[in-house]
Amino acid sequence: MAEAKDKPKLAFYWAASCGGCEITITELGMRLIEVGEIVDIVFWPAILDFKYSDVETLSDSEIDVCFFNGAIRSSENEHIAHLLRRKSKVLIAFGSCAHEGCIPGLANLHNRESILMRVYETAPSLDDSQGTLPAMSNNVPEGTIELPTFYDHVKTLAQTVDVDYFVPGCPPVVEQVWNVFQTILTGTLPKKGAVIGADRLTNCDVCPRQKGQSGTRITEFKRPHEVDLDPDLCFLTQGVICCGPATRAGCGLPCIEGNMPCRGCYGPPDGVVDQGTKLLSAIAALIDTDDPKELQQIIDSIVDPTGTLYRFSLADSVLNDLKYRS
Amino acid sequence: MSHAPSPTSFADEVRAIPGGEHLEMCYACGTCVSKCMIQQKVEPDYNPRRLLRQVMMGMRDEAFSNPTTWLCSACDLCYEACPQEIHISTVIDAVKQLAVEAGHTSPIETVSVEESLCSGCGICVMVCPYEAPHLIEKELDGKQDRVSEVDANKCMGCGICVAACPLGAISRPGVSNDDVVPQIAIERQQDGIPTLLTFVCDWSLRAAEDVSILESYPPNVRIVHIPCTGRIDPQMALMALKSGIDGVLVCGCKPGECHYKRGTSVSDCKISVLNRILEQMNLNHGQIRFVQIGTQDRGHIRFEVDAMLKHLADSKEAH
Numbered sequence: 001m002a003e004a005k006d007k008p009k010l011a012f013y014w015a016a017s018c019g020g021c022e023i024t025i026t027e028l029g030m031r032l033i034e035v036g037e038i039v040d041i042v043f044w045p046a047i048l049d050f051k052y053s054d055v056e057t058l059s060d061s062e063i064d065v066c067f068f069n070g071a072i073r074s075s076e077n078e079h080i081a082h083l084l085r086r087k088s089k090v091l092i093a094f095g096s097c098a099h100e101g102c103i104p105g106l107a108n109l110h111n112r113e114s115i116l117m118r119v120y121e122t123a124p125s126l127d128d129s130q131g132t133l134p135a136m137s138n139n140v141p142e143g144t145i146e147l148p149t150f151y152d153h154v155k156t157l158a159q160t161v162d163v164d165y166f167v168p169g170c171p172p173v174v175e176q177v178w179n180v181f182q183t184i185l186t187g188t189l190p191k192k193g194a195v196i197g198a199d200r201l202t203n204c205d206v207c208p209r210q211k212g213q214s215g216t217r218i219t220e221f222k223r224p225h226e227v228d229l230d231p232d233l234c235f236l237t238q239g240v241i242c243c244g245p246a247t248r249a250g251c252g253l254p255c256i257e258g259n260m261p262c263r264g265c266y267g268p269p270d271g272v273v274d275q276g277t278k279l280l281s282a283i284a285a286l287i288d289t290d291d292p293k294e295l296q297q298i299i300d301s302i303v304d305p306t307g308t309l310y311r312f313s314l315a316d317s318v319l320n321d322l323k324y325r326s
Numbered sequence: 327m328s329h330a331p332s333p334t335s336f337a338d339e340v341r342a343i344p345g346g347e348h349l350e351m352c353y354a355c356g357t358c359v360s361k362c363m364i365q366q367k368v369e370p371d372y373n374p375r376r377l378l379r380q381v382m383m384g385m386r387d388e389a390f391s392n393p394t395t396w397l398c399s400a401c402d403l404c405y406e407a408c409p410q411e412i413h414i415s416t417v418i419d420a421v422k423q424l425a426v427e428a429g430h431t432s433p434i435e436t437v438s439v440e441e442s443l444c445s446g447c448g449i450c451v452m453v454c455p456y457e458a459p460h461l462i463e464k465e466l467d468g469k470q471d472r473v474s475e476v477d478a479n480k481c482m483g484c485g486i487c488v489a490a491c492p493l494g495a496i497s498r499p500g501v502s503n504d505d506v507v508p509q510i511a512i513e514r515q516q517d518g519i520p521t522l523l524t525f526v527c528d529w530s531l532r533a534a535e536d537v538s539i540l541e542s543y544p545p546n547v548r549i550v551h552i553p554c555t556g557r558i559d560p561q562m563a564l565m566a567l568k569s570g571i572d573g574v575l576v577c578g579c580k581p582g583e584c585h586y587k588r589g590t591s592v593s594d595c596k597i598s599v600l601n602r603i604l605e606q607m608n609l610n611h612g613q614i615r616f617v618q619i620g621t622q623d624r625g626h627i628r629f630e631v632d633a634m635l636k637h638l639a640d641s642k643e644a645h
Contacts, residue, residue: 109606202492204447211448214457234448245447246492271494277560277600278492284595285453285490285556290581295591299598306606318564323607325568 008064008185011043011055012094013084015070015077016104016154021095022046022069024171028178035181043084052080058087065184067094067167071104071315072155076148085161090189092180092196096170096265098157101315103170105154106307108314108323112152153324154315165189167197170265170312173251195270198250202269203262206249212237217288221301224260235261236286241308246272246279265312274318276310336384343423345416352378358404358414363529363585363621364397372397374404374414381421390425394418396432399482400456401585403621426479435499436481437488439474443495446472450487450496455587456480459487484586485557501553509550510566520572520638522547524631527555527578529585530619539628547631555579555616556589560600563614573613573638577627580620590618611641 014022026032026047042063043050066088072078085091096102107115121131137146157163167180176197183189183196190196199205211234222239229235235242235256243264244256251266268275289295302308310317340346358374359365365372377394389395400415408414436458439450450459451474458480461472474495485501494503512521526540528551540549548571552558555578563574576597578590597616604610617630 201443201445202447203445205445211446211461212452214451214454214460216452236449236452245445245449249445269493272492272561274561274564276603277564280596280599280603281559281561282447282449282453282490282492284560284599285449285486285592287591287595290588290591292581292594295594296598299595299602302599302602304606305599306603309603318561318568319603319607319609321568322564323609 005040007038007040009042009062010039011063011066011084011088012041012046013043013066013068013070013080014046015068015080015098015157016073017070017095017097018103019046020171021097024095024169024174024177025067027174028181031178035185038185052083055080055083055087060086061089063088065090065092067092068098068157069095069171071097071101072151072157072160073104073107074148074150078151078155078160079148081157081160090164090184091157091161092165092167093157093163094167095172096168096267096312098163099166099168099316100267100313101154101156101320102265102312105156105313105315105320106311108153108320109306112150116150156316159315164192166193166195168195168248168266169198169251172197173254175252176250195248195267198248198266200270201249203244203247203249203251203253203256203266207234207244207253207256209234209256210237212286216286218283218286218298219288220298221303223303229259231259236283241279241283241302243275243279243309243311245282246275263311264309267313267316275313276306276317276319279309280305336386336389337382339424340381340417340420343420345413346420348410348412348414349378349381349417351410351412352382353410354379355409357407357409361403361407363401363403364394364399367529369393369397374398374418377421378414378417381417386428389421390428390430393433395421395425396434398422399484399585400587401583402587403583422479432479432481434481434483436478436483437476437485437496437498437501439476440495440497441466441471441473443493444473445493445495446474447492448474449490449492450474450476453486453490453592454481455484455486455589456482458482482586484554484589485552486554486586486589486592489557489559501557503559506550506552506557507562507565509548510562510571511569512546512548512571514570515546518642519546520635520642521570522573522575522631522634522638523550523566523571524548524575524577525550525552525555525558526627527585527589528553530555530577530579530627535624536627539625540631543631547635554584554586554589555593556584556586558593558596560596563597563600567613572642573615573634575630575634576614576616577630578616578618580618583621594618612637613641 043055066084093099121129180197216237218239242261244262247264248266248269272278287298354375356375372394377392380389398418404414459474459476462475488496566574578593584590
């Protein structure tokens, strides 16, 4: 067995995320044990007992590959992103949150003030809210403890530091995680900036459902729970928005096999800079009416267009750039 | 002795195709010609009345090489106007079917599919007003794959599929992303004059007069010609705003007057949803507008451009 100093050093970190990306790595099971034999894990707070100081004591670029999941939503997230960038040769935005903001990125529909007000003052689950906000600084017997700053909006990892590779998915599926590990361990990483652990085209390329015919049109958009969905037909032909046409393939279609439309977590394929409007461009062309009033009714049936079309990619969209450009 | 025409006459063949049966109701008044956008804009030789007459007179070769046979996009402006209520576009389509069977091909510049980029999603199949694309199975790089194939004799070149294709696999010279996107740029103007990108459906310019109106604006107004507003990709509108352009005006046709049947409704839907998305992001300041201009509204485009410029100037001042 090789000495720890000869093994490649790996780090894993989670910022603003749900923990699903960590779980997907542990889903490797025995294969993870095998990986553990040939690499040296120097930082993985979700699984092993590491402290930030362990990273700080490393030399710059000492970590060979860092898997960073989670979006950047607080000063702590940002601080660790910079720290891990400095300490890592290769930094991978791992999972949809780090890649494109994911569900935390939907916070960009709002702002810091309205989010805090909702959570601490107006949420219906609050019992007699006093509107008390968390204090940024607290004096306790051991000294003063500080909370990280909660930012006005969510940023992706690449909007914060230089990123080498992107692994999409909410979470990345376990077989793709294994592919990424093998790519790294065999030294076959592609050109910097590439999306790895995914395919080139979109989910429709691998989806076995029967596609629409000439003249298939939508007269009302429905949500999945409102329709008895035929498991053999393209969702769009059933009036249900499926993000598959503008979503990169690679997940193996677990949602579609479960008779649920693609929600878009693998992000846009190469060449698409704004997944939401690209998807809009495809589905809007399916509407069937010449009557402007009826057209508005059809559009009304798209509940929450931003949340539907940009569910995972809002923080990494042109739309987001428009809101937060300096 | 029978006086019935030979059952194999050219006119009989046309009549035998569904839609072609209206043929001989035509008494050649020419109302269709006066309504026709193609005749007015691109092809003075375009003449449905003459084509129908050629069919009735058995002039097969002349009918097959007549531009009317190939250029009709079935907008059906003539149908509404025809005193005999002849659905002229279906008669023309019957002639076109026979022409294709006889080995003639469409002179229209049609779209093409880059198969290595095609996912076979079938969006183009569904959105096409002319049933031109269809999915086929074929071997690509040693694997069986499903890709789109376009029937060049049915494609009218509207570009609705070019905008709808999520992978940019469909292109047509002059209409592709590579042609349109570079036009989305206006130099920043001095003294705060608003900049406006105007997408203009080539068929909504009812007369040369409208083109000259548009060309009379200073460089803060940029005109991008597209064959149909159905070609608009809302991604382009966002990219325009991101590049610093103050406003985007999309000028289409009135519903029912769209040269490509449904392009204007498609565009209306895209821009309406886009504005709802901007609303949700608290970004809707009326910077993206879709207007529909009627066939008879000559010169109206000036009012739309001026109104938009005024709106943009007012919001600049307010900020």
